Amino acid sequence: MRTSRRSEVDPFIVMDVMEAARAAESAGRHIIHMEVGQPGTGAPQAAVRALSAAMEEGPLGYTVALGLPALRTRIAQLYGAWYNVDLDPDRVIVTSGASGGFILAFNALFDSGDRVGIGAPGYPSYRQILAGLGFQPVDLPTTDANRLQPVPADFADIDLAGLLVASPGNPTGTMLDRSAMSDLIEAADARDISFISDEIYHGIEYERRAVSALEVSDDVYVINSFSKYFSMTGWRVGWMVVPPDHVRVVERIAQNMFICAPHASQVAALAAMDAHDELQGNMDVYRANRALMLEGLPKAGFTHIAPPDGAFYVYADVSDITHDSRALAAEILDKADVAITPGLDFDPVRGHTTLRFSYARKTEDISEGLRRLSDFMAKHR
Ligand SMILES: Cc1ncc(COP(=O)(O)O)c(C=O)c1O
Numbered sequence: 533m534r535t536s537r538r539s540e541v542d543p544f545i546v547m548d549v550m551e552a553a554r555a556a557e558s559a560g561r562h563i564i565h566m567e568v569g570q571p572g573t574g575a576p577q578a579a580v581r582a583l584s585a586a587m588e589e590g591p592l593g594y595t596v597a598l599g600l601p602a603l604r605t606r607i608a609q610l611y612g613a614w615y616n617v618d619l620d621p622d623r624v625i626v627t628s629g630a631s632g633g634f635i636l637a638f639n640a641l642f643d644s645g646d647r648v649g650i651g652a653p654g655y656p657s658y659r660q661i662l663a664g665l666g667f668q669p670v671d672l673p674t675t676d677a678n679r680l681q682p683v684p685a686d687f688a689d690i691d692l693a694g695l696l697v698a699s700p701g702n703p704t705g706t707m708l709d710r711s712a713m714s715d716l717i718e719a720a721d722a723r724d725i726s727f728i729s730d731e732i733y734h735g736i737e738y739e740r741r742a743v744s745a746l747e748v749s750d751d752v753y754v755i756n757s758f759s760k761y762f763s764m765t766g767w768r769v770g771w772m773v774v775p776p777d778h779v780r781v782v783e784r785i786a787q788n789m790f791i792c793a794p795h796a797s798q799v800a801a802l803a804a805m806d807a808h809d810e811l812q813g814n815m816d817v818y819r820a821n822r823a824l825m826l827e828g829l830p831k832a833g834f835t836h837i838a839p840p841d842g843a844f845y846v847y848a849d850v851s852d853i854t855h856d857s858r859a860l861a862a863e864i865l866d867k868a869d870v871a872i873t874p875g876l877d878f879d880p881v882r883g884h885t886t887l888r889f890s891y892a893r894k895t896e897d898i899s900e901g902l903r904r905l906s907d908f909m910a911k912h913r
Contacts, residue, residue: 541660545877549861553871564901565893567871569702569845571763572893573814576807579764579800592795597787598779599626599771600795603802607771610805614734615744625772625782626793626801630732630757633772634661635789637753638694640774640782641726642667646693651682653847653878653886655702655730667693673881679706680838680847684719695720698730699742703878703888704847705733705840710743717749728753732770735761735811736818737842751775758797760843762804763814769797818844821891821898828902829889833909844892847875851885853912861887868908870901 549567556563574580586592598604601621608621627633634657642648644666650658652671662669672686681704682697697716699708708716713729720727729745731754745752757770770793774782786792804811825846826839836849854860857874865871875886891898 538664538666541664544656546873549871549873552865556865556869561869564870564897564904566889566891566901567873568892569890570765570892571760571814573763575764575767575800576762576804576810578807579804582803583796583800586799595792595795595798597783597792599793600798600802603798606802606805611744611746615747617744617746619746619773620776623773623776623779625774625779625786626798627770627772628790628793629759629768629770630730630755631657632790632793633755633770634658636782636785637728637755637772638662638665638667639785640778641753642693647691648694648696649682649687649690649692650696651701652881653680653703653875653883655698656877658696671881676838680704681706681708681712682716683712684715692725694726694728696728696730700733700737700840700842702733702843703845703875704838705843705845706838707737707742707841710747713743713745714748717745717752721749721751726753728755730755732757733760733843736815736844738819738822739841742842746773758801758804761811762801763811764801764804767794767797767800769793769801817895818891820895824895824898824902825889825891828906832902832906844890846889846891848887848889849885850887855884857884857887864905864908868904870904
């Protein structure tokens with residue numbers, strides 16, 4: 533049977549790295565995981581307790597497509613607490629992770645063939661989801677001077693239906709400050725370009741807080757998730773905030789495509805939102821890990837890095853070491869037992885000279901990983 537042309541999307545290379553690391557582990561080797569983009573911790577205890585109580589109480593059938601009303605209300609409150617934004621809960625839509633949010637947002641906003649700008653380097657699945665749905669992803673190469681985030685000049689001459697940004701970004705962890713965010717939203721607005729802000733790493737920020745696109749405008753789509761700050765990757769629950777007149781549009785698509793986000797995960801997510809102390813405990817670990825990375829990576833020989841404002845990644849330019857990041861990552865896994873991600877996932881053009889290091893795991897793993905990287909580089913040079 534033939535397969536469609538639209539199904540010919542690229543693999544997610546980090547998944548291949550994870551598989552190589554798993555194979556090494558099953559051969560008895562001890563691998564330090566700096567490839568995975570997920571917390572080493574599970575869902576907050578309160579989330580697990582709430583779910584087990586709910587499972588005793590009832591069948592956890594479908595919820596309404598837009599999500600449990602109590603969860604939508606609680607998410608709206610978060611915008612008051614984090615950004616001082618007064619948000620109507622009716623504008624909040626609970627999704628199957630940020631990934632489910634992208635599918636809903638792209639389908640609600642774009643027609644077949646529409647071009648959507650994404651910063652490069654950027655989260656690989658933007659490109660693949662857009663292409664798989666029949667839209668055209670347009671990479672906007674970013675620069676060190678703009679801390680690897682797009683600016684209006686990057687799409688001034690390009691015809692776009694949409695612009696998707698992420699702050700803090702993956703793989704860089706760099707953020708758009710308020711004026712950079714406003715400039716992008718204004719430039720998009722002036723040309724009727726739909727603006728989507730991926731805010732999945734909000735809450736995981738170090739020296740200043742991340743700015744939400746909703747602080748600047750109501751005429752934007754904001755996508756967020758319980759995967760990162762709330763430490764619930766496998767639960768597949770997230771949310772989206774859309775302009776009031778788009779709620780019904782997205783609801784109709786959500787009803788048909790997903791029916792609803794997983795009910796059990798919605799119950800757990802609601803409780804997770806009050807697990808402040810436990811979540812701040814996770815933040816203490818990321819903060820310590822970040823400090824170790826910012827000191828240890830340059831010492832090991834990875835000198836060209838953009839200090840991350842948020843998330844749990846460091847993106848390094850390794851053009852002085854290699855022009856084949858995939859081979860270098862494979863060699864580091866093979867010889868140093870450290871799994872890292874080659875930049876090609878994030879930037880198909882320039883990623884052959886970059887690597888992404890994740891520091892989401894335990895601090896002792898980060899120390900050990902840095903020691904191994906240092907030894908490897910000493911022999912490599
Ligand atoms: C920038 C970014 N957006 C979205 C996602 C997908 O998140 P979710 O687990 O909520 O689908 C990821 C996952 O790593 C990410 O890094």
